[in-house]
Amino acid sequence: MAELRLGPLLRYVDGSSATVWVETSRPCAAEVRGARGATGTSRTFQIAGHHYALIEVTGLAPGTAQPYEVFLDGTAVWPPPHSRFPPSEIRTPSGAADETVRVTFGSCRWAAPPDGEKDPVGPDALDSLAARIAADPEAERPDVLLLLGDQVYADETSEATRRWLAARRDLGDPPGDEVADYEEYTRLYHESWLDPEIRWLLSTVPSSMVFDDHDVIDDWNTSAAWLADMRATDWWRERLLSGLMSYWVHQHLGNLTPAELATDPLYAAVRETPDGTDELRAFACAADADPASVRWSYRRDFGRVRLLMVDTRAARVLDEGNRAMLHPGAAAWLREQALDERESYDHLLIGTSLPWLLPHLVHDAEAWNAALCRGDRGARWARFGENLRRRADLEHWAAFPASFEALAGLIAEAGSGDAAPATVCVLSGDVHHAYIAEPTWPRGTGPRARVLQLTCSPVHNAIHGAIRLGFRFGWSATGRWLGRRFAGHGGVPRPSVGWRRTGGPWFGNQLMTLTLRGRSARLRLQQAREDGTLQPVADSVLTSD
Numbered sequence: 001m002a003e004l005r006l007g008p009l010l011r012y013v014d015g016s017s018a019t020v021w022v023e024t025s026r027p028c029a030a031e032v033r034g035a036r037g038a039t040g041t042s043r044t045f046q047i048a049g050h051h052y053a054l055i056e057v058t059g060l061a062p063g064t065a066q067p068y069e070v071f072l073d074g075t076a077v078w079p080p081p082h083s084r085f086p087p088s089e090i091r092t093p094s095g096a097a098d099e100t101v102r103v104t105f106g107s108c109r110w111a112a113p114p115d116g117e118k119d120p121v122g123p124d125a126l127d128s129l130a131a132r133i134a135a136d137p138e139a140e141r142p143d144v145l146l147l148l149g150d151q152v153y154a155d156e157t158s159e160a161t162r163r164w165l166a167a168r169r170d171l172g173d174p175p176g177d178e179v180a181d182y183e184e185y186t187r188l189y190h191e192s193w194l195d196p197e198i199r200w201l202l203s204t205v206p207s208s209m210v211f212d213d214h215d216v217i218d219d220w221n222t223s224a225a226w227l228a229d230m231r232a233t234d235w236w237r238e239r240l241l242s243g244l245m246s247y248w249v250h251q252h253l254g255n256l257t258p259a260e261l262a263t264d265p266l267y268a269a270v271r272e273t274p275d276g277t278d279e280l281r282a283f284a285c286a287a288d289a290d291p292a293s294v295r296w297s298y299r300r301d302f303g304r305v306r307l308l309m310v311d312t313r314a315a316r317v318l319d320e321g322n323r324a325m326l327h328p329g330a331a332a333w334l335r336e337q338a339l340d341e342r343e344s345y346d347h348l349l350i351g352t353s354l355p356w357l358l359p360h361l362v363h364d365a366e367a368w369n370a371a372l373c374r375g376d377r378g379a380r381w382a383r384f385g386e387n388l389r390r391r392a393d394l395e396h397w398a399a400f401p402a403s404f405e406a407l408a409g410l411i412a413e414a415g416s417g418d419a420a421p422a423t424v425c426v427l428s429g430d431v432h433h434a435y436i437a438e439p440t441w442p443r444g445t446g447p448r449a450r451v452l453q454l455t456c457s458p459v460h461n462a463i464h465g466a467i468r469l470g471f472r473f474g475w476s477a478t479g480r481w482l483g484r485r486f487a488g489h490g491g492v493p494r495p496s497v498g499w500r501r502t503g504g505p506w507f508g509n510q511l512m513t514l515t516l517r518g519r520s521a522r523l524r525l526q527q528a529r530e531d532g533t534l535q536p537v538a539d540s541v542l543t544s545d
Contacts, residue, residue, distance in 0.1 A: 002027075108429055124528060125510055131197060154216055155175075227318060292328075312325055325397055427512075523539070
């Protein structure tokens with residue numbers, strides 16, 4: 001008899017359809033049955049000995065909430081018997097022009113330890129969100145959960161996972177207690193998503209995801225020299241291919257709409273063969289050889305809210321003379337999607353795991369470092385710059401100055417003119433604290449839309465005290481002065497936009513929620529407390545109708 005190994009995860013939802021992802025113990029027919037007639041069935045596909053299905057559910061009605069069950073070969077497997085959680089349900093948007101859309105986002109979630117064990121990084125914000133929704137299922141909840149990277153940590157494994165790895169292979173051989181292959185990646189997803197609160201939360205709140213570096217390795221694709229060093233090892237290729245393959249299965253597939261899935265050649269190929277491992281591995285090999293051959297970025301529209309989730313890891317150009325956060329094809333896609341039918345959206349959300357606007361000292365240090373690594377101060381400084389770049393994680397948008405400016409220009413263009421949206425918000429994580437920053441353009445050149453950098457991290461992780469002090473100092477007047485000294489040494493011009501911090505920095509395990517209705521926008525930051533609750537830390541109106 002087939003068993004449910006992981007999931008269900010509710011991924012895509014619109015007014016009439018949804019997708020639900022599952023992993024099963026063997027090949028089978030996976031089925032979703034809604035309490036009021038919605039249904040969907042899909043045969044599992046196989047990757048590396050594991051069995052998965054992404055079930056398209058149809059028969060949903062706009063503006064409704066429908067509890068659902070999961071069946072494998074006709075046997076009910078979800079919800080589990082005697083579950084302490086309310087029924088999982090699919091809530092559909094009504095499609096009304098003035099419908100409220102709630103977008104909750106964050107990044108960097110290290111798997112919580114099993115119940116009863118002390119949590120070394122404090123309470124999990126997603127666990128706390130699950131507890132709040134479960135306690136009052138009819139109360140306000142997110143319409144979508146955006147997970148902005150580091151959903152798993154391939155390079156920072158838990159004690160339990162290290163024991164599991166040690167029973168499987170010799171940890172004295174590289175990559176040691178980090179994951180090495182696809183099977184070990186599946187362990188990370190099981191550890192993270194079998195947490196009872198997380199499992200239920202992801203079964204009942206739609207989610208959209210994108211990777212960041214720790215989904216593969218710290219500082220993934222930080223530079224051409226870094227990549228050459230990694231490729232010289234005997235373990236990196238398997239690690240990368242397994243990371244891309246497991247990301248495609250566990251995260252990327254659910255980001256796609258049913259229409260996109262219907263025309264995706266790789267999805268068709270893995271479903272048409274008894275074992276899709278070779279097809280998926282060939283895809284990952286092509287993505288490694290030519291990043292421009294694959295697009296991990298995607299677009300989602302939630303009524304009059306447009307989300308553009310941008311891959312800022314695999315889409316990079318690393319050649320020092322032409323460094324770019326996005327290769328030309330990826331940059332063209334982002335521009336096309338941002339400017340497409342601007343009159344059809346009131347809010348533009350750009351999801352990028354890495355913040356666009358940083359503390360001023362950090363921004364200038366990264367731009368200075370980019371100039372050094374480019375050779376602007378000679379070979380000796382270039383070697384120093386490369387070493388510093390890796391040790392200090394100097395690889396955000398500021399470390400790709402031309403891309404930083406291109407994004408500033410695109411935001412200004414998308415936010416200008418008669419069709420300008422009310423807001424353009426860059427949603428980010430990565431830096432293990434939260435803040436709000438607001439850019440300013442030279443007088444007469446700025447957009448009509450209100451533009452904000454909204455950074456929220458971590459969901460469940462920690463930050464060293466020295467780094468906290470460094471980020472605080474980076475926003476200070478003294479930090480800004482020091483940053484300009486770095487920039488002067490590298491011959492780095494001032495960026496075309498200025499910015500100021502208008503909220504934070506806040507430290508803790510936390511989530512941000514945007515509540516969008518018409519042209520109004522409200523932002524709330526909540527932090528997890530030891531008693532399992534989410535406590536509001538900041539709440540502000542960004543725009544009003």
